[in-house]
Amino acid sequence: MIFSRDNWDNGKEIGQYVPASASLSFEKMESSLGNVQELFLIPLLGDDMMEAIEDIYSRVEMDDLTAEETKLLRLAQRAVANLAFWYDFDNLQVRISDQGFQRQGSDDWQQAYKYQEDRLREGFKVKGFNALDRLLSYLSEKADVFTDYESSPAYKATRKAIVRTVDETQKYVNIENSAIVFMRLAAEFPTVEEGELRGVLGSELYWQLRGYLDDLAEGGEEDADLEDLRKQCVRVMVCGAALRLLKQTGTLTDKGLYFEAVTANNTENRTRQPATDAAIGDRLAIYVNDLEDSKTVLHLYIRDHMSDYADTKDGHVIRDNDGCNGFFAM
Numbered sequence: 001m002i003f004s005r006d007n008w009d010n011g012k013e014i015g016q017y018v019p020a021s022a023s024l025s026f027e028k029m030e031s032s033l034g035n036v037q038e039l040f041l042i043p044l045l046g047d048d049m050m051e052a053i054e055d056i057y058s059r060v061e062m063d064d065l066t067a068e069e070t071k072l073l074r075l076a077q078r079a080v081a082n083l084a085f086w087y088d089f090d091n092l093q094v095r096i097s098d099q100g101f102q103r104q105g106s107d108d109w110q111q112a113y114k115y116q117e118d119r120l121r122e123g124f125k126v127k128g129f130n131a132l133d134r135l136l137s138y139l140s141e142k143a144d145v146f147t148d149y150e151s152s153p154a155y156k157a158t159r160k161a162i163v164r165t166v167d168e169t170q171k172y173v174n175i176e177n178s179a180i181v182f183m184r185l186a187a188e189f190p191t192v193e194e195g196e197l198r199g200v201l202g203s204e205l206y207w208q209l210r211g212y213l214d215d216l217a218e219g220g221e222e223d224a225d226l227e228d229l230r231k232q233c234v235r236v237m238v239c240g241a242a243l244r245l246l247k248q249t250g251t252l253t254d255k256g257l258y259f260e261a262v263t264a265n266n267t268e269n270r271t272r273q274p275a276t277d278a279a280i281g282d283r284l285a286i287y288v289n290d291l292e293d294s295k296t297v298l299h300l301y302i303r304d305h306m307s308d309y310a311d312t313k314d315g316h317v318i319r320d321n322d323g324c325n326g327f328f329a330m
Contacts, residue, residue: 002057002077003033016074017081018124032088036080039087040132046152049139068145075135082128089121126180133166133179140165150219160217162197162209162230163189163237172238172290185241192240197233200295205302205309209233225306232301235294243287246280 007013008026042050053076056069065073085092093111112120139149140158149155158164166175166182175181198206212226302309 001034001037002053002073002080003029004057005030007060014077014081017078018085028092029084032084032092033080036083036087040083041076041080044132044136044152044154045139045149046154048148049146049152052146052148068142072135072138072142072146075131075138079128079131079135082124082131086121086124086128089117089124126178129179129183130177133182137165137167156217160213161189162193162213162233163241168234169238172235172294173242185238185245188241188244189237191244192237196240196291196295197236200236200298201233201302202309205229205306229301229306232298236291236298239287239291239294243284243291246284246287 003013003026005026010022011020011024012022014020014024014029037050045053053073056065056073059065060073136154136158139146139152140155143149143155163169163186166177166179169175169182169185170177173185175185201209209226209229212220212223213230216222
C-alpha cells in the first residue's frame with residue numbers, strides 16, 4: 001500500500017492531500033485506503049505498475065527518488081486519499097463494535113451539517129477522480145520512463161480509443177476538466193463511433209483506422225497519417241456523445257445541467273437550480289450544429305489529405321466542383 005503506519009506521522013502523510021486532524025489514526029483509515037487502492041488503482045494500472053509505485057513508496061525514506069517518481073507517487077496518493085474519504089464517507093463517521101454501529105459524540109465538536117457533508121462528499125469524489133485522471137495522463141506522458149504502464153489495462157484501453165483524455169474532450173466541449181463527466185461521455189463513444197463516425201469515414205477507412213488503433217493497443221507503432229485522422233475524428237466523437245447525453249438526461253455534469261444564482265439564506269450565498277426545458281433545448285440546438293459542423297470538417301479533411309478515400313466513402317461523395325459546369329450538391 002502507498003500509505004503506512006510508519007510514515008503516518010499523526011496524519012501528516014494524508015494531510016498533504018486532505019486537511020485532516022492530527023488525531024486521525026492510521027488504524028481508522030487503513031482499510032479504506034487499502035480498499036480504494038485495490039478497487040480503483042489496480043484495475044486501471046495492473047499489478048506490475050502498482051508494484052512499481054509501491055516500490056517507489058518503499059524508497060521514500062532513502063530520499064533517492066527522481067523528480068518523475070516523486071510526482072507519480074504524489075498523484076497516486078492524492079487519488080487514493082480523496083477516494084478513500086468519498087468511498088467510505090459514512091463508515092468513517094461511525095464505530096462498529098460488538099455493541100453495533102455507534103456515532104461518537106463530543107462536547108467540543110459537533111457533527112457537520114447535512115449541506116457540509118454533501119459538499120465534502122462531492123469534493124472528495126471530484127478531487128479523487130480528477131487526480132486519478134491526472135495520474136493516468138502523467139503515466140501516458142512518461143510511458144518511456146515507467147515502462148510497466150504499457151502492460152496496464154488503462155494504457156491498452158487508451159491506445160485503442162479514439163478519444164483518449166479529458167483534455168481532448170475539453171477542447172471541444174466544456175466539461176470543466178472533470179474526469180467524472182469524461183467517464184459519462186465515454187459510455188456514449190461506442191454508439192457515436194458506430195452511428196456517426198463510421199458513416200463519415202466509410203467502411204474502408206473506418207476499418208483501417210480501427211485496425212491501426214487495435215494494433216497500437218498491442219504495442220504496434222504509430223502511423224502519422226492515421227494518428228492525424230484519429231485526432232480529426234475526436235470532435236465528431238465528443239460532440240456526438242455530448243448531444244446523446246443531453247438528449248437522454250438533460251445533463252452534461254454528474255449532477256445535471258444547472259444555472260447558478262445568488263440568494264440569501266443561512267448556509268451559503270449561491271444556489272444551483274436545474275436548467276429549464278427552454279435552456280436545455282437551446283443547448284441541444286448548439287450541439288446539433290456542432291456535430292454537423294464537425295462532420296463537415298472531417299469530410300473536408302479526408303478530401304484534402306486522404307483523397308483516395310474521398311470518392312469511395314459509403315454514402316458520401318466529395319468532388320472538386322471548381323471549373324465544372326455540372327456539380328454535385330452535398
